[in-house]
Amino acid sequence: MATVNPHESTERAAPGAARLRVAVPSVATRVASELRLQIAEGALPPGTKLKEEALSEELGVSRNTVREAFAELASERLVVRQPNRGVFVASLEASDIHDVYTVRRAIEVSAVRGGGSAESIAAVRAAVEEGKRAAEAGDSERLGSANQHFHGALVAMAGSERLDIIMSQVLAEMRLFFHKASIDGGFYQDYLSENEQICTALEAGEYERAAERLLAYLDRSEEHQTAVHSS
Amino acid sequence: MATVNPHESTERAAPGAARLRVAVPSVATRVASELRLQIAEGALPPGTKLKEEALSEELGVSRNTVREAFAELASERLVVRQPNRGVFVASLEASDIHDVYTVRRAIEVSAVRGGGSAESIAAVRAAVEEGKRAAEAGDSERLGSANQHFHGALVAMAGSERLDIIMSQVLAEMRLFFHKASIDGGFYQDYLSENEQICTALEAGEYERAAERLLAYLDRSEEHQTAVHSS
DNA sequence: ATTGTTGAATTGTTGAACATTCCCGCGGAA
DNA sequence: TTCCGCGGGAATGTTCAACAATTCAACAAT
Known part of the structure; x- marks a missing residue:
């Protein structure tokens, strides 16, 4: 395991350009x-x-x-x-999977129903396109990542710092059993068009319809995850 | 400030009765x-x-x-x-108040719309009655406590451990500015009948109607809190 | 008035020690 | 044999003391 290095951060200060430095993580x-x-x-x-x-x-x-x-x-x-x-x-039991999806249904659907700014919806669109590109490239890792970005962007529509944090933690929890689920390649592919349609509905301002599709999406996803996990 | 004593807990071991000991908190x-x-x-x-x-x-x-x-x-x-x-x-700014209510709208409304078991709805009823008794007794502290129990019980309808934890943390955050708001006596009184009606709708299985009333309730409550806090 | 500089106070981190608890295997008793 | 209690080792929980790094306020200097 690599040692924890203070300077291994992804952002690197340009030489001479003293960008204002904030709180080095402890x-x-x-x-x-x-x-x-x-x-x-x-x-x-x-x-x-x-x-x-x-x-x-x-x-x-x-x-x-x-x-x-x-x-x-x-x-x-x-x-x-x-x-x-x-x-x-942590390891997730079957009941945990249902629990996590209950949280997701609550906050994602609520955020979508409430609508969002043009920029926040543009971010959703960006995640959809990122997913498409990843699918074309056959990069299943980036595809999964894009899918998480998509759902994160949905929640971000609400503009709530707390909801964003809750969502990011839920997504982190889901990664606990995703590498198991993502072994069957093309797992996300089915959902790509679904994401597209949800995004289109959002861009048309049809929030309620987007919410309904999202809800159905989450139900199916939970079903899938439960099936994969119980095997 | 009192020192933290291992044995000051409310539950006290009966002498000689070696009850099964569960995880003494660290x-x-x-x-x-x-x-x-x-x-x-x-x-x-x-x-x-x-x-x-x-x-x-x-x-x-x-x-x-x-x-x-x-x-x-x-x-x-x-x-x-x-x-x-x-x-x-922590101290809450105006934006935090809106943020907290955004979370509450998401998880409380979602839980109510999803309905719940008979027992979970009975718990909601119990919280309503607790509030009534506190109001009669003029005990505004217990009234506030009962109100929090009411909303906690609403979320508990979803039967999700994670949602319960999120809600309890949100309620804890709200207590940060409640003693300021609760200074004007009879603050909760307006909401008592509202709670009653929401509960009645739940008991009748009219979840959607209960959710609508709850949403209106939360909007008004946020408005009130914002007004009190900005003064 | 603005800019260094100094120094006390507080936090961040370390290393070592001790107490407590858990786990596992071993031996004795039914 | 099987069950029960009893160590002993290992890991965690907690304390203590020290030092490094940072902040902040007061003061000096220009």
Whole structure:
């Protein structure tokens, strides 16, 4: 596992161009980000036990810092703490899948019904196009990513910081069992046209119709996920 | 401020009766609970700076433990962390009020539209009756509490653990500015009959009608809160 | 009045120690 | 054999003390 490096960030300061620097993330935050990434990529499959001492050595940080990172991840439900037993990468049961989709139905449908600004709908369109390009290129990883962008953009229509955060956490939770589901290639393909139609309805201002289609979409998706997961 | 005592819990072990012991909350969790309480009661008004060393002395715990408690509260948005500057009791701006109500509209309305089991609706009824009794007794504190129970019960209809947690956090956030709003006595009184009617609609299975009334209720409540807060 | 500089106070992080709890295997008793 | 209790090792929970890094306010200098 790579050590946590303060300068490995994707954004890199142009030489000499002193862009205004805001809040360098703390070490604990960077550790949390690293673990979040490894979990999302499947390098740390659900159920994996995360030992404090081992991680603190591997990442070159103290045990206390690792603990702070655990607290952050636990609040996002990516790991679960079992008192005096340790923290484990979260694994979703069948009931969790239904639960997650219940949250998605609530906030996504609500956001779509409420409509949004022209820019926010343009962002939805952008995600749809991103999905199309990924499908043409046969890049299933980017296709999945685009699909998440699509649903994130739907929620962003509401313009609520809190809803955005909730949605991002829900999407992070879904990644926990997506690499299992995405093994059957062309999984998202069925949904591409559905996304297109929802987006078209939004652009036409037909929010209620878009919401109905989205609801049907989510129901089918839950069904699919449940089927894949129970096998 | 009271020290955090392992045995000050409301439930007290009967002497000799070795009840099955379930997960005693960790010290950090108890510290977080204590702070949560003080914030809800207004003993720590919004904007108050929470110093690690002072708190660790006052509560008789180590600084690291206080930090873990801070992490918990920060994830609930009850406090905000400013890197290298400290943590402060959160204070809600006008935009936050709208944001919070956006979340409430999403999850409460969704839960009501989806209907619920007979027991879950009975819980809603119980909250309504609790509010009536509190109103008769003139106990405005219990009236406010009953109102929160009412809305919590609405969300519980969905039977989603995650929605319940989100709602409880939103309600906790609302308590941040409620003691300001609740100063004008009889604030909730207007809403009592509204709750009653929503509940009646639910009992009749008219979920859509209940949802419409709830939506109107939330819009009016937001308006009220915004007015009170901007003054 | 604006700009450095200094220094105290606070947070961020570390490392080590101790207490507590859990887990697992081992031996004794029914 | 099977069950029960009993260590002992390992991991977590918590504390403590120290140091680095940052902020902030007061003060000095231009």
